[in-house]
């Protein structure tokens with residue numbers, strides 16, 4: 001194989017947000033969780049990772065570029081994913097270009113990987129989830145791997161636990177599994193993204209700075225010190241998971257919202273029960289919870305569910321477009337943009353909701369009246385960096401348009 005050909009594949013993979021949280025491992029290396037978790041996949045049109053993987057006999061070593069900068073692949077998580085996917089590589093032939101890679105060649109061939117997140121990395125928007133899922137999915141396609149998405153999810157899991165749930169669209173369950181080798185700890189799709197089309201999701205990005213305690217070290221400390229975590233994993237989550245699956249199957253928003261909010265709150269209670277305590281939410285997060293709770297109570301039935309991962313950003317899931325329009329009015333009333341920010345850069349993603357809410361420009365935002373359910377009309381301009389409007393979305397896809405590849409087809413280096 002003295003030739004200089006480059007063979008590549010590009011994939012796009014969504015992020016996901018857990019509505020029943022994964023928090024705590026029973027095996028740190030294999031990344032095996034202490035409980036099942038359930039997530040909703042977010043529309044990749046608004047939040048996604050794109051990854052191009054390439055192989056060539058000319059490459060001297062495995063290399064990776066993340067958001068344009070070269071990063072090291074020496075970490076155990078990258079190495080575990082690369083090893084597991086290489087083990088499953090099969091023969092690949094491109095007759096037109098006269099390229100043939102035998103199964104045994106993969107052990108010697110090196111890879112180039114370029115990845116781009118269209119949202120802030122390590123800001124609590126699950127970049128590691130989309131990132132590792134995309135890496136494993138793209139490599140599986142390049143290497144003609146025959147394993148299905150669930151089996152691939154068990155490899156992505158070894159990059160980052162939550163990544164296993166990004167191999168599917170819609171609602172996804174990560175089954176914790178029982179085996180010591182992790183072979184039964186994998187993701188399955190509960191329903192696809194068309195099952196519950198009414199849902200609308202608004203993310204309040206409260207801070208896009210990198211967080212102080214990573215999920216990995218935070219959950220390790222919780223496992224070591226929180227007795228609430230033990231109770232949650234043994235007694236609470238098993239029942240809650242069954243109820244959540246039922247709520248999703250029946251599109252029962254009231255139960256869904258009750259369970260999702262309770263689970264987010266319990267996860268943050270576990271963080272507080274950790275020694276030393278971990279604070280992921282801030283005053284803005286707490287305010288959002290309180291506004292949503294008041295509004296839901298005043299309506300008699302939940303309009304919106306909230307959930308927070310290991311950071312202050314709020315993920316708000318509205319029961320339908322009408323509720324989402326009312327929600328955005330409320331959010332923009334309390335958290336208007338700073339005077340130098342225009343509405344177009346303050347609200348990203350699916351902007352159509354602005355029209356539903358009668359908000360065409362900043363003048364309309366300024367004219368919003370205080371939500372009737374809340375006694376206080378105090379506003380907090382600047383406390384939210386921006387909003388992202390999105391919906392439940394589809395799983396990973398292969399991009400066939402070569403123009404979207406992140407590596408140069410001749411050199412295999414970033415474009």
Ligand SMILES: Nc1ncnc2c1ncn2[C@@H]1O[C@H](COP(=O)(O)OP(=O)(O)OP(=O)(O)O)[C@@H](O)[C@H]1O
Pocket residue numbers: 049066115116117120121122123124125126127128129130131132135214215216309310311
């Ligand atoms: N596109 C990507 N491809 C491969 N790895 C990625 C990608 N994006 C992020 N990562 C990895 O994930 C790490 C960030 O993970 P981290 O858990 O700290 O943040 P996050 O996933 O954005 O937030 P959270 O998991 O709390 O929601 C990065 O340092 C990098 O190693």
Ligand SMILES: C[C@@](O)(CCOP(=O)(O)OP(=O)(O)O)CC(=O)O
Pocket residue numbers: 017018020021022023031037128159160161162163215216217308309310
């Ligand atoms: C709060 C969470 O987002 C935690 C995610 O943790 P990670 O999957 O980022 O952790 P590692 O497995 O150590 O990489 C809840 C969830 O996504 O279920």
